[in-house]
Amino acid sequence: MRKNRAHSYVSGKLLPFSFMSRKSKRYILMLCDFVALTIALWAGYAIRLSEWWPSAYLKETAWFFVVVPVLGVVLFYIFGLYRTVIRYMDLSAFWGGVYGVLISAAFLFFVDIWLQYPLFPRSVPIAFALAALVFVAGNRFLIANLYRWLQQHYVDKDSVIIYGAGAAGVQLATSLLDCREYFPLAFVDDDKSLQGSRVAGIKVFPADSIAKIIEMGGVTDILLAIPSASHAIKKKILDRLEVFPVHVKTLPSVDEIVAGKVDLNQLREVELEDLLGRDSVPPIKELVDISVKGKVIMITGAGGSIGSELCRQVVYAKPKSIVLYELSEFAVYQIEKSLEQLMIQLQIQIPVYALLGNVGDKSRVAEAIQRFGVQTIYHAAAYKHVPIVEQNVLEGINNNVFGTLTVALLARKHNVERFVLVSTDKAVRPTNVMGATKRLAELVLQDLAVESKNTAFSMVRFGNVLGSSGSVVPLFRRQISEGGPLTVTHPDITRFFMTIPEAASLVIQAGSMGQGGDVFVLDMGTPVKISDLAERMIRLSGLELKDEAHPEGDIEIHYTGLRPGEKLYEELLIGEDVVATSHPKIMRAHEEMLTATQLRFVLERLKNAIETGDSREGRDALQESIKGFLPSSCLVDLLSEEVVLH
Template identity: 45%
Template sequence: MLSAILSWPRSTKRLFVVSLDLCMSLVAMWLAFSLRLDTPHSPTGLQWLVYGLAPALALPIFIHAGLYRAIFRYTGIAALITTGQAVALYGALLFCILLIAQWEGVPRSVGVLQPIILLLMVGSSRALGWFWLAGKPRNTTHRLLIYGAGSAGAQTAAAMQNMRQYQLMGFLDDDPKKTGSTINGVHVSTPNKLPELIEQLNITDVLLALPSTTRQRRHQIIQNLGRSAVRVRTLPGLSDLASGRVSVTDFQELDVEDLLGREPVAAQHGLLGNGLTGQVVLVTGAGGSIGSELCRQIVNEGPAKLLLVDHSEYALYAVHHELQALRDQGAHTCELMPLLTSVVNPHRIADICRKHRPDSIYHAAAYKHVPMVEANAGEGVINNVFGTLNMVRIALEYGAQNFVLVSTDKAVRPTNIMGASKRVAEQVLQAIAASRVSPFEDVLPERAVPWSCPTRLSMVRFGNVLGSSGSVIPLFRRQITSGGPLTVTHPGVTRYFMTIPEAAQLVLQAGAMAEGGDLFLLDMGEPVRILDVARRMVALSGLTVRDAEHPQGDIAIEFTGLRPGEKLYEELLIGDNPLATAHPRIRRAREEFCQWSELRATLQPLQEAANANDEAALKRSLSLLVSGYLSHPVRSYSRL
């Protein structure tokens, strides 16, 4: 019956409610007369006129007040207040008419009694309708606790009254003053009772409603929840809820920041805008994870023009479409130029720089997937080394003030071609910045000795980026969704992690602090075991790990062996004693590198080997260029 009523056309539902109110106004009038005369009433004479007057007055007032635009199953306190106001206006008019007319046989007190009775009946009908249509208990597989009994939790609970896929079973809150109280009839418990509540109430999900808590406290809560077999989710931002961009039904997976294990490094906004406001900025690899986030943050700093360079048509379309939509909404006024090309095409890059004269270049384009580059060594070196060389040469030729290379911790004592190629790219910048003679005589004729590099060249080195296209986080999420197993290369693998916004902010702030030849790195805290990340993600999905101790678990973790060129752990620094900078968590490293005359001579055979895709010759050249490069294959870890 419920589904049949909900399927009625809107006009039919309104007609039903109007008819119901008409009947209630007549019944309320009969009750008012009966109570006043102390006997069941049978209308006579002018009393019939009063019976007809009740709906004739009430229905137009109710229509004007919007009572028939409300949806019963979404009725709240605001709708009940509106009902009270409409009935009060109706009662005032009815009493005035009866007071003035003084019809025979019609007591004036009926003008007071009838509106009171009608208010009770109309209000009760709305409340009962809401309870039946929306508040009816339901069988559902999602039985939910809300962690946080503050305003965000209470608002979420109120919104969930209309959600049929979740059943709210209670609140959890750290505040002992709230323990034992209720919110809209829902009990508030201490988090210590979570295991007990899971067993008693068959809890399947816990929703974090903690918008103002610190990241450290949030991380502690997530760790505690991870010990229980429940799925942990988080609320969308309250600003997104208020703006209508998302609804409360859009419960989200935990942010990647929640898996980081530390507070994200805050940006210094004074540094972010330095060298961007009013400038022409070029970003290579603009469609990638880092490049696209760089673009999002750059447009917020008010550049005159942003040149988006990428060789992937779809990636370039996606980032340009996103930024153009923000411009249309008034979020920024930057002119956007999507430019489809590769950094290994010097003629096209030179044409772009000649036409637009970028002030700052952020070079994020690179092949970064270790096994992919290992299997395609020539292309990896051409793109990562000689694509960077092209960009630097053209930046010098066309007078760019800043050039920032996005590098990686895999460039430190690399065991793979990707890392070695990025270290060579770093050395290219270091050598040119330190050179006292012009490195490119054909485009910058030597006029004086010593020569000084006119472009501030700098490098930014950081670790794995959570949530990027190559990160383990999206991979683990897909594997959990498909039922596992989660694939980890080795139980001892550790990595430094940072978020995509952190990485982009670091790049922009480094560019602002650069003096020339600088290599910047982020103090990223302690490295994290990939195995621990995998176990945490399984636990926070409400599942258990299946292993020898728990053969009945839900998701297995499988060790696949170290991939070609993969290391057990990564480092950020080759030398010692990094220097402090204007940002407390950013360090400046000074590392040894080849002089440009030596480097240039070695780059020629490297380029020839890359063009011929001669892997053996490539590795020999890289071994000469990169200190600590181990070109031998890494022994795989057997499957367990």
């Protein structure tokens, strides 16, 4: 859908005087003030004497009409009135003008007293002061409104509606007046006390007027300026806006603004958490402190989506030190720099140790735990992309199963207090190797917990996180910017979604509840149909879905078919035995375990499969030991002799 620029009578030109320097504009304003003060002095005489030209007095005081305006302009300059940008001027900035006018009026009084001659009635300075304040303020009011009118009718801009006439909306409108992209045509607000009034010179309308404003004003975008609103409220608003052919953008949340992550004026695309309407529960500080505060924390996979957020949230809880264990040099570099910036903002200092290494490297993991005296381990290192692991079966097993086993055994050996495994909903009745390896990793920890006296092993299971590598949201956004199509594997595929910060916070809190062998399941809310998500993102981008019913639309959705190992629906529970915990978003599941003999047998079998490079045997061993594992595709391991390469 092509955007219309309704207020572009002269496209591509500069505003009048926009080529002038700031100093030149200041001189013009000084001249305007000189004229205004001259007229104000004449008005003081005319009002007091009720004569248009009181010649009897003007002959004696003609020199006042030069001295007083000059004095006033000099005083305005001294009090900083000319340092203020007029279109951003507020009442506090105008006090310099008030002081200048009052001193100029006082000057008239003192001259009259000093000369001991009745040059004018004593009320003339008062009338002059009142008129001067009106004229000087009027100068600036007219200039500001002229600028706004020229911005609307002269410069090529997109007309936009700002949803939210609060403080953030006013700041946004003020900033937009100075940019060359958007013109704030109207405010929309649900507060009835604001509707019909003008805020920052812009009229406030109720939400049911949006369609009329869009049609009459050629509106191309709606900007949400409600950073303090909950995701549930934003979802209701987005549901209302989805039907309009406009692009919806939003300001960042108050937390992000305060944290310094983004500027208030930085607009962005609508986030999926706003579309889902899911609001996180504030963390229980006591639960966070149990595992983190004053302790040495080690995070494996520290540079990944969940691992890096765990690092950041651990910093907020003020640990003794943090050990970053990561295979990727670039990833560990990024998170280390991110933590440095975060600690500068928080004005705290926490030792951070960045270690490169593989979780399967027994000697290096042991040395790290011993050297730094690790007390809590969050094991987030894993291969997690379903199709990739399907094509690399043995590496998936080696990293996800034996890597977890290696770190967990060393944690128990060196009396680490808590070991928390970051698991996945794909471990429940898996249809792929990745899910099966994560389920086996859970079974490994459950077995170790049986004989562990000093280390509390637990695992936290949840679904997809927003913004992780491979997330559909950035993929859809890129595809929309490229003109489509959006690619979805199946019309009926659904997924659970949770924000990365919420997931990381709940992992930490759940880990503090672990007594040994606990499987914690996070409340993921309602699953989302991916095709519905794709359609909403298209519409909220101001575009139309192209399908059989709308062949003239902008972007279509292509269904590519399920990938190897992919399932339509994800689950969080294997059985029905689940109980609540002290946290409303965390549940504890009681699930079946393998016996020590069974587990030892399958691990030996998998180890032999890795040594012999037999990916078929590795997948078969998983299928025979993991209850409910039913592969959804044939073997596609790229190094298997069974697979024919094209």
